[in-house]
Amino acid sequence: MTQEEFDILYERCTSGKASLEEQKLFEEYNDLFDLSDIPWTAEMGDYQLTRQRFLKDLDERLTLSEPKKLKKWHWSVAASIVIAIGIGFIFIKYFDEPGKAKPMVAAVAIEPGRDKATLILSDGHQVLLKDSGKDLISENAYVTISKDRDNTLTYQSNNEAGGGGKELFNTLITPRGGQYALVLADGTRVWLNADSKLVFPINFNGKERIVQLTGEAYFEVVKNKSKPFKVVTDQKTVEVLGTSFNVSAYSNESYQTTLLSGLVKMRFGVGSAIMLNPGNQAMLNSKQSFDVSAVNAEDAIAWKKGIFLFKNENIQTVMQKIARWYDVEVEYKGDVYRKKLGGSVSRYEKLDELLKTIELTGKVQFKIQGRRVTVMP
Structure with missing residues (x-):
């Protein structure tokens, strides 16, 4: 298996799209190197040092101990794990403090979140989106709304003047423990994280494409120079033409926008705008202005993966x-x-x-x- 093949396998497994055979292969790989018990020796973030130590530890395991029986695995693939997933199988620092009681966690089977949401149509009708099957949600003269087997809600415009010139809005709400994907009428893709809400028009009839967000979402915006795309969140506006970015706007947390590609303009209230370049993250500070820093933008969408x-x-x-x-x-x-x-x-x-x-x-x-x-x- 090449590093590229492993990257694909890892992406499919962490996004929930892997087949049973792929999941089994991934689990066998994890078991092969016993990755869960390798110590994290860097203190909170020296990832380069940690990778080096991790690779050395794996090298010693492969050299000194009899490998488990699994065909076609070799050292170069072990290295690709570390590079591809950034030590994703281990968590910080593993040790037992002398004299400290073993921690206890009650064995309550609380499952992780999954694809679930509620769609509120323009007439107030509510549709519970379940995580199975393919459905036609709604169809009229203006728009067709459907859900595919991958739990992506898709809007397909039937009339450029959808709503007879009147802009009609739908609302997608993910509960705690839920997430959902959406394709807007212009082709823009949105991934909504848990406990979030997106209000959007069924068709973009105006001079601008405006959506309202509460919570967190990742956007891949279709380029249209004549119709800027705007994400509005509690007095803060992100304006783009065509780009990919993540917005975190939970009411009880610091607001932040992270740009992966393209160019965005941000504004708080009626204040002056700032521009973000790829790899920039803007956070709203206590003075109601933005602090901009260079980050690994992919980290901001780890939740999506x-x-x-x-x-x-x-x-x-x-x-x-x-x-x-x-x-x-x-x-x-x-x-x-x-x-x-x-x-x-x-x-x-x-x-x-x-x-x-x-x-x-x-x-x-x-x-x-x-x-x-x-x-x-």
């Missing part, structure tokens, strides 16, 4: 993301608020397994009761 990615984030931020995806409540006990975590883990683990992985850091422990998670030192 089925990955939780934490980079030296405090425990509250980590648990907000987990709580939203697993639809659980979180409470804190003891001195845990200054704890910070870094690493990556699949969003498709059951909750208890994911929390066990985080417990391996030795920094926090968890207790699950029903749908409530308690974080403890």
Whole structure:
């Protein structure tokens, strides 16, 4: 297997599109190298050093121990794992502190989030979008709305003056524990994260293409120089012509926009606009202006690829993301608020397994009761 082949396999597995045979192959690869118990020795983010140590550790395993029986696997592919997934099978730092009790996580089978949403049509009718089957949602003189087997909601315009010149709006809402993909009437693709809402016209009849977002979404906008595309979120506006970008606009978190390709113009209220280039991330600060920094833009859409990615984030931020995806409540006990975590883990683990992985850091422990998670030192 080449690195390119592994990249494709990894992408399919983490996006939930892999066949049973591909999933089995991926699991065999994971088992081959026992990746879950390799120590994370860099402190919260020195990824280059960590990769080097990880590769050295794997090299020693392959040299000193008898390999498990699995045909056609070799060292170059092991290296490709690290490069391709950024140490995605391990989480921070694994150790047992002397004298510290083993952490306990209640074995409650809380499943990860999945494709589910509610679509509210312009007449107020609500459609529950389930994660199976192919459906025709609605069809009239202006638009055909359908859902395919990959759980993508698609709008196909039947009339450029949809709505008889009157702009009609639909609303797509993902609950906690849900996500959904959408293709707008102009061909723009949107991926909506958990606990989010998108209000959009069934056809773009005006001089601009405007949608309203609450929560988080990734956009791949179809270019149309005569009709700029705007994402409006609580006094903040992102304007584009054709580009791909991620917007995180949860009401209780810092607003941020990350640009992957193209060019965007951002504005807060009636203030002056700023421009973002690919690899830029803009965050709204306490002075109601934007701080712009250079980032690895792909990190911002790790959620879309089925990955939780934490980079030296405090425990509250980590648990907000987990709580939203697993639809659980979180409470804190003891001195845990200054704890910070870094690493990556699949969003498709059951909750208890994911929390066990985080417990391996030795920094926090968890207790699950029903749908409530308690974080403890």
